[in-house]
Amino acid sequence: MTIEELEQIAETTRGEYAKYDHEINVCMGTGCLSQHSDKLKDALAKAVSDQGKNAFVRRTGCMGLCAAGPLVLVDPEEVLYQHCNATHAESIATSLGGEPVAALQCDLRDHFDQQVHVVLENSGHIDPEKIDDYIARDGYRALVTALTEMAPNDVIQQITASGLRGRGGGGYPTGLKWGTVAKAGGDLKYVICNGDEGDPGAFMDRSVLESDPQRVVEGMAIAAYAVGASKGFVYVRAEYPLAVARLTNCLRDARRRGFLGNNICNTPFNFDVEIRLGAGAFVCGEETALIASIEGRRGQPKPRPPYPAVSGLWGKPTLINNVETFANIPPIVRKGGKWFAGMGSERSKGTKVFALTGKITNTGLVEVPMGISLRKIIEGIGGGVPDGHTFKAVQTGGPSGGCLPAELLDIGVSYDALVKVGAMMGSGGMIVMDDTSCMVNVARFFMEFCMTESCGKCIPCRAGTAQMHTILTRICAGDGTMADIDLLVDLCTTVKETSLCGLGMTAPNPVLSTLKYFRNEYIDHIVHKRCPAGVCNIQAPAPQAPLEVLA
Amino acid sequence: MPAFTPPPLPSDDKRWKIVNGTMRKNGFARHALIETLHTVQSAFGYLDDDSIRFVARSLRVPLSQAYGVVTFYHHFSLKPPGKHTMTICTGTACYIKGTDKLVAAAEKRLSIPQGQTTKDGKISLMTARCVGACGRAPVVLTDGELCGQMTGEQMLEQLERWAVE
Numbered sequence: 229m230t231i232e233e234l235e236q237i238a239e240t241t242r243g244e245y246a247k248y249d250h251e252i253n254v255c256m257g258t259g260c261l262s263q264h265s266d267k268l269k270d271a272l273a274k275a276v277s278d279q280g281k282n283a284f285v286r287r288t289g290c291m292g293l294c295a296a297g298p299l300v301l302v303d304p305e306e307v308l309y310q311h312c313n314a315t316h317a318e319s320i321a322t323s324l325g326g327e328p329v330a331a332l333q334c335d336l337r338d339h340f341d342q343q344v345h346v347v348l349e350n351s352g353h354i355d356p357e358k359i360d361d362y363i364a365r366d367g368y369r370a371l372v373t374a375l376t377e378m379a380p381n382d383v384i385q386q387i388t389a390s391g392l393r394g395r396g397g398g399g400y401p402t403g404l405k406w407g408t409v410a411k412a413g414g415d416l417k418y419v420i421c422n423g424d425e426g427d428p429g430a431f432m433d434r435s436v437l438e439s440d441p442q443r444v445v446e447g448m449a450i451a452a453y454a455v456g457a458s459k460g461f462v463y464v465r466a467e468y469p470l471a472v473a474r475l476t477n478c479l480r481d482a483r484r485r486g487f488l489g490n491n492i493c494n495t496p497f498n499f500d501v502e503i504r505l506g507a508g509a510f511v512c513g514e515e516t517a518l519i520a521s522i523e524g525r526r527g528q529p530k531p532r533p534p535y536p537a538v539s540g541l542w543g544k545p546t547l548i549n550n551v552e553t554f555a556n557i558p559p560i561v562r563k564g565g566k567w568f569a570g571m572g573s574e575r576s577k578g579t580k581v582f583a584l585t586g587k588i589t590n591t592g593l594v595e596v597p598m599g600i601s602l603r604k605i606i607e608g609i610g611g612g613v614p615d616g617h618t619f620k621a622v623q624t625g626g627p628s629g630g631c632l633p634a635e636l637l638d639i640g641v642s643y644d645a646l647v648k649v650g651a652m653m654g655s656g657g658m659i660v661m662d663d664t665s666c667m668v669n670v671a672r673f674f675m676e677f678c679m680t681e682s683c684g685k686c687i688p689c690r691a692g693t694a695q696m697h698t699i700l701t702r703i704c705a706g707d708g709t710m711a712d713i714d715l716l717v718d719l720c721t722t723v724k725e726t727s728l729c730g731l732g733m734t735a736p737n738p739v740l741s742t743l744k745y746f747r748n749e750y751i752d753h754i755v756h757k758r759c760p761a762g763v764c765n766i767q768a769p770a771p772q773a774p775l776e777v778l779a
Numbered sequence: 780m781p782a783f784t785p786p787p788l789p790s791d792d793k794r795w796k797i798v799n800g801t802m803r804k805n806g807f808a809r810h811a812l813i814e815t816l817h818t819v820q821s822a823f824g825y826l827d828d829d830s831i832r833f834v835a836r837s838l839r840v841p842l843s844q845a846y847g848v849v850t851f852y853h854h855f856s857l858k859p860p861g862k863h864t865m866t867i868c869t870g871t872a873c874y875i876k877g878t879d880k881l882v883a884a885a886e887k888r889l890s891i892p893q894g895q896t897t898k899d900g901k902i903s904l905m906t907a908r909c910v911g912a913c914g915r916a917p918v919v920l921t922d923g924e925l926c927g928q929m930t931g932e933q934m935l936e937q938l939e940r941w942a943v944e
Contacts, residue, residue: 259914262925294914428870428909466817466854467910505817507852508908524812525844526851585872585913592914626871657913659871673874677908683851 229486229493231372234363241364250283250324252276253301253352257290257438258431258470259592264313265298271317272300281324289439291352294592296334301352310334339590342609344571346579347555348595351439356474359481362442368487370561371446374453375493378561383454384410387557389565391577396422396513396550397625397654398730399576399643405547408537409455412545417457419448420541420548422518423464423471426510427626428677430657432581433551435593437464437471440555441478445501447554449487450561452499455547460501463518466508475503510627510681513655514729515540515548517683528683529729550655552581573599576642586623586659589614596641603637606660617662621746625654627674627681628734630741631667650741652734666763667746668753671739672700678735689732692723696739706766708754717743783807785837789829794822798830802837809840812848816855825856853908861896861903863941865934866920870909873917881917882906884931888938902941 245251254260254269273285291299296310300320309320309332316332323329345351354361362368374383388403409417421444425433437444448460464472479501482488490498504522511517512527519541521527540546556578560568569577576598582605585591589611596605602622606612613619621631630651632639639645643653661670679693696719702708720736727733743750752760759766785807788795801818805811815838819830826849835845849855867873867881882893885904889897896903912918915927921937 258912258925259927262912262915262927294912297914425911426908428874429872429913430909431911431913434911465911467907505814506854507813507817508854509852510908521813522810524810524814524840524848526847583913585916586875591872591916623871657871659875661875665875673871681908 229368229372231369231376234368234372237360238364238366241360245284245364248282248284250281250305251303252283252285252320253288253291253303254285255289255291255297255299255301255352256287257294257435258468259290259294260298261470263298267314268298268300268312268317271314272320275317275321276324279321281321283321283324287355287357288353289351289356290435290593292348292593293334293336293339293590295590296336299334299352302328308334308336336590336611339594339609339611342604343595344579344597345595346559346568346571347436347443347552347581348439348593349559350443351435354440356439356441357477359442359478359485362440366562367442367558368446368485370558371449371453371487372493374450374561375495375497380410380454380456383450383561386561386565387454390560390568391565391572391575392553392556392560392568393576393643394550395552395556395580395655397628397652399653402549402553405537405549406451406454408535409457409545409547412538414545416459416544417455418541418544418546419452419455419457419460420518420522420546421448421460421462421551421554422513422515422548423462423468423551424506424512424518425465425468425551425655426513426681427628427655427657429585429623429626429659430583430655432583432593432656434465434468434471436551436555436581437468438474441471441475442482443558444551444554445478445482445488447557448501449492449499450557451547451549451554453497455545457547458498458500460499461504461522461541462501463504463506463512463522465506472503472505479503509683510677511683511729511731514731517729518548519546526683528685529731531728552656571597573640573642575644580641580653580656582656582658584610584658584660587613587617587662587664588660598642599640601638601640602632605641605658606637610660613660613662617664619660620663620665621661621667621670623651623659623661623670623738624657625652625734625737626657627677628652628730628737629654629657630737631661631670631745632741633745636745650737650744652737664761664763666704666759666761667742667749668700668759669704669761669763671742672697672704674738675700675735678731682731682735686726686728686732688723688726689728689735692719692727692732693735695719696723696736700739703750703753704759704764704766706753706757706764708750710754712754713743713750783839786833789833795833797822798834799837802834807838809838812838812840812845813852816845816849820855825859827857858896859900862901862944863922864903864905864920865938866905866907866910866923867893867934868910868912868916868918868920869906870913870916872913873909876916878917881919881929881931881934885934885938888935901944902938
């Protein structure tokens with residue numbers, strides 16, 4: 229495959245679509261599919277052919293606004309319809325070339341205009357099961373350019389110049405990681421894509437794998453070329469059947485087109501990718517645990533160093549990056565590291581995809597430049613808290629992150645700023661809570677999660693999370709004492725400082741951040757025996773018998 | 780050293796051939812343990828002693844390691860599932876939207892705690908750690924089919940339909 233051949237395919241594909249006057253894109257991500265968007269697509273195809281309209285009906289990946297699904301986007305008019313079902317197919321087909329169907333139209337310019345799509349640039353525009361759709365939108369251009377015109381070191385330099393940092397949560401500079409693996413000796417190296425999105429409330433990786441899987445594979449192939457690896461694994465959660473199916477299909481197509489296999493693009497570069505299914509363990513998001521899982525063992529982490537970059541899968545140098553990190557690679561190679569570094573804040577470059585959920589009007593996926601304020605995301609793009617409730621907290625980073633109050637909404641979203649206030653970027657879950665959520669109960673919920681997900685290898689995490697859960701349950705039941713708060717803080721520090729892996733080290737974050745910003749709620753539970761949000765079931769203390777005043 | 784010959788299939792059940800196929804595809808390598816267990820679970824619905832023993836012997840993995848892996852990962856089940864399965868998502872977004880009430884209601888209706896199957900083997904009640912459809916919280920899976928924005932009434936109706944079948 230050469231650049232010319234690639235352009236030929238792109239040209240042919242674009243030519244095919246140019247024959248149509250309209251393109252009707254139907255979202256068929258997990259969210260919309262659960263509302264039968266597959267039937268809607270069939271109905272639209274039938275309606276279009278019955279009415280003799282010159283239109284093409286396309287299955288696409290997630291368009292982001294899951295709250296308004298199923299979504300239909302009509303191009304080139306750029307009309308977006310929300311809450312569609314099969315019965316609306318006739319009216320949508322009739323409206324083509326005329327006035328749009330007003331009753332279904334979704335007018336959320338604010339929601340979309342404030343976003344910058346890099347990772348999600350193709351989501352909702354291409355058919356995720358057609359490789360030519362991806363090629364028509366500059367797909368695999370970066371890989372072919374890298375293989376034919378760039379040395380592995382040039383690729384790493386571009387990535388370093390872009391300032392891209394790991395999108396899985398840690399924020400380790402990607403260029404530096406690639407450089408370490410490239411320098412490691414040995415002729416057998418591995419590339420692993422971490423798609424074990426265990427953080428409850430986050431679904432960016434699922435969406436990228438469902439909507440644009442080729443982009444991840446291209447990113448992995450470029451990484452393999454840069455670090456000198458010949459074998460790749462994608463580790464995906466078994467809970468994401470649609471993502472697994474689309475990825476399987478995508479790997480087959482990529483092999484067929486010669487982007488995977490031996491002598492890719494007539495160069496000596498060989499690379500192939502296999503899928504490995506997760507089996508439901510949050511700790512497998514940790515890189516050494518993930519490696520253990522791929523090797524067919526219990527997902528228990530190992531002490532680092534040695535880092536996987538030096539000794540990873542089967543003792544070989546291994547590069548592990550998150551799905552979203554790999555998805556950022558093709559545009560960086562195509563447009564240059566400088567272009568990417570032009571977006572975002574001082575030390576966090578580029579854009580970040582967030583899964584905006586909880587008590588918020590526009591739930592779904594958003595992609596914003598780093599450094600944007602939380603307020604803009606929640607009140608602007610997210611549309612604020614619905615049903616007349618008031619905003620109480622936003623939780624970032626899942627069970628490893630923290631709850632931030634309204635006073636902190638003006639901080640810019642970046643790796644460092646979030647850590648500074650006791651939360652963390654995490655993989656990108658952003659859960660909004662309103663006045664009906666009890667923060668003590670939220671802390672208890674996360675601690676229960678960490679307790680059940682602790683792998684049991686090191687004592688601070690195994691025993692510490694269980695003890696903290698007991699104390700939090702006690703406080704929620706109204707049986708806590710003020711000494712419990714001190715004990716909690718003490719335990720948090722111990723678990724944070726002495727745990728083996730990231731799970732234990734970050735497990736106290738939800739407790740520490742709620743204690744810091746919502747201490748009043750703890751005191752209400754302990755001293756006044758009441759839950760301000762009315763979530764916890766506290767038995768009212770037995771009324772004391774009135775003292776009879778003896779005359 | 781004589782070449783390794785995998786043990787014979789436990790029975791004539793055709794599903795064992797699917798299991799064997801997964802192992803053969805991976806060259807009977809030890810690291811194919813989790814992949815193979817996935818195949819067993821999707822073919823049989825759960826993992827029993829016989830199947831774990833068979834897989835362990837075929838892949839030359841110590842039985843203790845195979846059992847350790849099965850019990851470590853939440854996805855694997857050692858008990859046969861009921862005829863129908865109601866899985867309630869208890870991820871953060873669903874929790875914020877009140878999924879704990881759904882779990883409590885289902886437990887009360889079926890008189891079993893989560894993770895169990897009713898005595899007549901009709902309905903299993905499971906919870907999941909986030910199925911990634913947070914945009915449509917609270918979410919339940921009825922026999923694997925995703926239903927979003929679930930209310931208590933809708934869920935109980937579904938349970939009734941299954942109960943009278």
